Amino acid sequence: MPATIAMLRDLEASGEIRARSGTAFALTPALREAYVSGSDEELEYAALLDAARASLRLISAEEKGEPRRAVVSADVDNVTLRADLDAAVVRLDGPVPLSQIAAIHVDAAEAADAVTxxxxxxxxxxxxxxxAEFTLGDAEDHELAWYAPQELPFLLELL
Incomplete structure (x- = not known):
């Protein structure tokens, strides 16, 4: 799920996260068809990159948001495929509890200028x-750092 730092703060406070408009990204049959080859891990990474780009859209819509892309990876079963939007797009049917979150990915501080x-x-x-696409590439050159869900409070404290 694409996210912002504000959404991660809400996740910590409420114990659940709701994808904006229910939109998330996943390894879907359409994504698998879009690539000639690739392991599940490589295709999941492609979906993560799509979510990171969508995070930029969320950041651009926030007033005074923190300039760090965030992606929340979760194990969710109830999704609706949305290949009409893009190969990796799915719609979630509701909030995702912290117990279903597998990892949180966030930009390091060095990425802030490129993300802005x-x-x-x-x-x-x-x-x-x-x-503009070239400018996006500068941000996408920064790898997202990986955090376990239980590290969320410490991550947010250090921001």
């Missing part, structure tokens, strides 16, 4: 602007 720039041009990139 990318969030400012995400819409232009979606419309085909090559310079």
């Amino acid at each position: 720039a990318a969030a400012a041009v995400i819409d232009a990139a979606d419309l085909g602007d090559e310079d």
Whole structure:
């Protein structure tokens, strides 16, 4: 699920996270068909990258949001495939409790400038602007750090 730091703070406070508009990304049959080859791990990583890009859209919509992409990986069964939107898109039917979260992925502090720039041009990139796409690439060059769900309070404290 694409997320923001504010959404992670809500997750810590409430014990559950709700994907915006119910939209998440997963290893779907359509995603598997889109790639000629690739292990499940590689295809899950492709879905994670799609979610990280969607996180930029959430950051761009937040007022005074923290410029770090966040993705919450969860083991969820009840999803609706949305191949009409993109190969990896699924719709969740409700909030996801902390007990179903497998990992949390967040940008390191060094990515903040690139993420800020990318969030400012995400819409232009979606419309085909090559310079904006290049700016997105700068943000996507930063790998997301991996955190176990039980590390969430410590992660948020250190931000």
